[in-house]
Amino acid sequence: xxxxxxxxxxxxxxxxxxxxxxxxxxxxxxxxxxxxxxxxxxxxxxxxxxxxxxxxxxxxxxxxxxxxxxxxxxxxxxxxxxxxxxxxxxxxxxxxxxxxxxxxxxxxxxxxxxxxxxxxxxxxxxxxxxxxxxxxxxxxxxxxxxxxxxxxxxxxxxxxxxxxxxxxxxxxxxxxxxxxxxxxxxxxxxxxxxxxxxxxxxxxxxxxxxxxxx
Numbered sequence: 001x002x003x004x005x006x007x008x009x010x011x012x013x014x015x016x017x018x019x020x021x022x023x024x025x026x027x028x029x030x031x032x033x034x035x036x037x038x039x040x041x042x043x044x045x046x047x048x049x050x051x052x053x054x055x056x057x058x059x060x061x062x063x064x065x066x067x068x069x070x071x072x073x074x075x076x077x078x079x080x081x082x083x084x085x086x087x088x089x090x091x092x093x094x095x096x097x098x099x100x101x102x103x104x105x106x107x108x109x110x111x112x113x114x115x116x117x118x119x120x121x122x123x124x125x126x127x128x129x130x131x132x133x134x135x136x137x138x139x140x141x142x143x144x145x146x147x148x149x150x151x152x153x154x155x156x157x158x159x160x161x162x163x164x165x166x167x168x169x170x171x172x173x174x175x176x177x178x179x180x181x182x183x184x185x186x187x188x189x190x191x192x193x194x195x196x197x198x199x200x201x202x203x204x205x206x207x208x209x210x211x212x213x214x
Contacts, residue, residue, distance in 0.1 A: 001077075003028040004058040006048065008035045009208035012106060012169035013067040014055040018203035019165045020071050024078040028057075032210035035111055068102050071162050083162045094156050097146055097163040101170045105139035109173070133179045136170070143167070144184045155190045164194045172205065 005021070005028050007014025021028055033039040033054055041052040049056040049065050057064040057073070064070045075083045084091045107113070109132050117123040117131060143155075150156045155163035171191045174181055181188055194200050205211060 002060055004031055005029070006031045006033060006045065006056040006058065007054045008033055008040075009205045009211045011035065011054050012173050013053075015169035015172065015203060015205060016067045016165045017055050017057060017070050017074070018208075019168065019200055020074045020083060020162070022199035022202045023081065023083065023160060023165075023197075024074060026074070026078055030209060034210075068098065068162075071098075071165055075162070081159065083160065083165065085157065085161065090156070093146070093150065094161045094163045097143060097155055098166040100139050100143055100146075101166040105135055105170060106173075108135050129177055132177045136174050136177075136179050137183075139170075140174070140181070140184045140187055144187045147186045147190055151186075153190065153193050155187075155194075160194055160197065160200075164190065164200075167191055168194050168200055 003021075003026065005014065005017060007017070007030065009032065033042075033045055035054070039045065040049075040054055045056075046052050048058065048063050051065065053065070055065075055067055055070065057070045064073055071083065084094055114128055114132070117128055123131070147155055152158040154160050155167050167187070168191055171181070171188070195204075201207070206213070
């Protein structure tokens with residue numbers, strides 16, 4: 001199957017999808033939409049994704065949007081290795097861990113929200129950074145406890161799941177904005193274990209063809 005991932009090198013949501021595809025060993029093409037220039041809002045891309053957001057995954061017969069849904073599609077379409085546990089209760093826990101990031105941390109810290117804080121509410125960079133640290137801190141504190149409940153090395157258990165696909169990019173974002181991560185040793189240990197895997201390393205923003213190292 002031919003796949004094309006529409007994203008941006010530093011997008012944490014596109015990063016999630018790259019991790020999942022790499023874990024599955026699935027080849028794909030990439031098309032970049034520079035979020036700094038607003039390219040995701042251009043008419044041509046909005047024809048694919050009416051929200052004007054990345055990522056989108058273009059398959060042979062569909063355009064998939066919203067990274068949590070894309071991750072589930074990848075796991076169902078390419079079932080080996082699985083990114084969700086076998087037991088229903090465990091799957092629900094992993095999905096909840098992922099949603100803590102996808103629903104409660106990332107949406108209030110993505111670029112369009114930060115730009116709105118700057119332009120519509122007059123927030124300076126110090127205030128923006130406090131905002132980012134607050135919401136990452138709230139979510140990471142909860143995840144620190146949950147990861148402790150389900151010890152196994154990764155976010156949940158002994159193999160990577162969609163929780164790790166969400167966690168590693170969010171840690172990358174936290175590090176970009178110099179958020180203090182010392183209160184979350186279990187979370188960081190899980191992130192480091194995941195980042196040591198070849199698939200996670202290959203998906204890192206700095207290794208993408210559109211990466212800007214300037």
